[in-house]
Amino acid sequence: MAESQELSTLRGHIFACTKSSERECLERMVFGTNKIYAEKINKVKAGDKLFLINVDSDKLYGPFAAATDGGFNLVPDAWKGKYPYQVKVENHDEEIKAIENAKKVLSKMAISWKESLDERKTKSLLSYLGAPLAFDWGPLAAERIRLKTNDKRDIEEEKPRLEATTHWDYPKQSYGKTPKGSNKYAGVTPAFIIYNLVQRYTEPGDLVLDPMAGSGTTLDVCKEEGRKCIVYDVVPTRPEIIQNDARKIPLPDKSVDLIFIDSPYGDNIRYNEHPANIGHISAESEELYDELEKVMSECHRVLKPGKVLGWLIGDQWVKKKFTPVGFKVHERLSKHFDTVDLICVVRRSQSSNTGIWYNRAIRFNFYLRGFKYLFIMRKPQDEASTQKKRKVAWKYYERVKKRQSE
């Protein structure tokens, strides 16, 4: 009985190291990772089986056991703070063995070192470590077939990818089993955008603000990712959304860790009839940018120095007139924030995504809006920091320097 209980809770996790970080892992008996795999650390519980893969030498070491639950900065000076998501490790006097050509062996076992291992995978790895030559590969062949048929379900449960480029393109508004916002709400934000910002720029427990929350996509993403979240809108669509005009945010100075806004960008969508709805103002009028700048100024006030604001906006083409709403909004944002980067988000689920609109665009020689801008802006640590000289080692800059001194 005791044994079957123990087996049913058997879980494993593989941590990665490199040539330069392996020694510190083994000497300090702590495994760590950076933000990219931070989610994995929350799943580690004291007593879980752990393995260490050196991605340079392609060797996997084990078994170890987690001496603690996964946590943040358990050994603050380990790897000079580079891998702060950590777990302390012990090995219960078991002999630590090594698997050569580890990536190939893991792939044959259908194990990804980036994911936590269930009981079956943990047992497989333990048994291979114990006696590689006697390992029975038979059951794993059946497992690979099962995995293929379950592909669709796995994809549905998957979290969005963390984006590495400035071009983001997702076919769906939401991800996972629970809805994020409502895709019946005109102008709903694709949830993966908020997921990416939350993962990149906040830690669990941080406070996220969305002053124009619409159907509450930001709230739902934050709930799932363990972030606190405050959401406002002039017309709340859910009880958790507080009624408020974004031009006056009822929060103290420097109190928020991340702000996300998907603001109206003209009067193209009729969100509601509230007189304070900025979505009643035309993108062709300077008034829109003046009102949005009041929101920006409030965001700047409540955001902690060094923290990030993500602002999603699109351009407008109406009745033969193009308005570069994105450029205009960025110009206003730049008065208050430094630009971290500019992302091109592909627009997919819009009403003009139809054959009729395609034909019109070709016949009357105009373009349909194919993307939105996501401006990632940072509130400077100190307002003078943007003026500080940057050290740039590119040849281009050296050539310019030479020419100047000639």
Ligand SMILES: C[S@@+](CC[C@H](N)C(=O)[O-])C[C@H]1O[C@@H](n2cnc3c(N)ncnc32)[C@H](O)[C@@H]1O
């Ligand atoms: C593009 S929608 C936001 C969509 C939302 N992110 C979602 O996923 O459902 C813009 C929202 O801004 C709100 N809004 C317009 N003017 C506002 C103001 N002055 N203060 C607060 N919210 C405002 C509108 O009511 C609308 O819900």
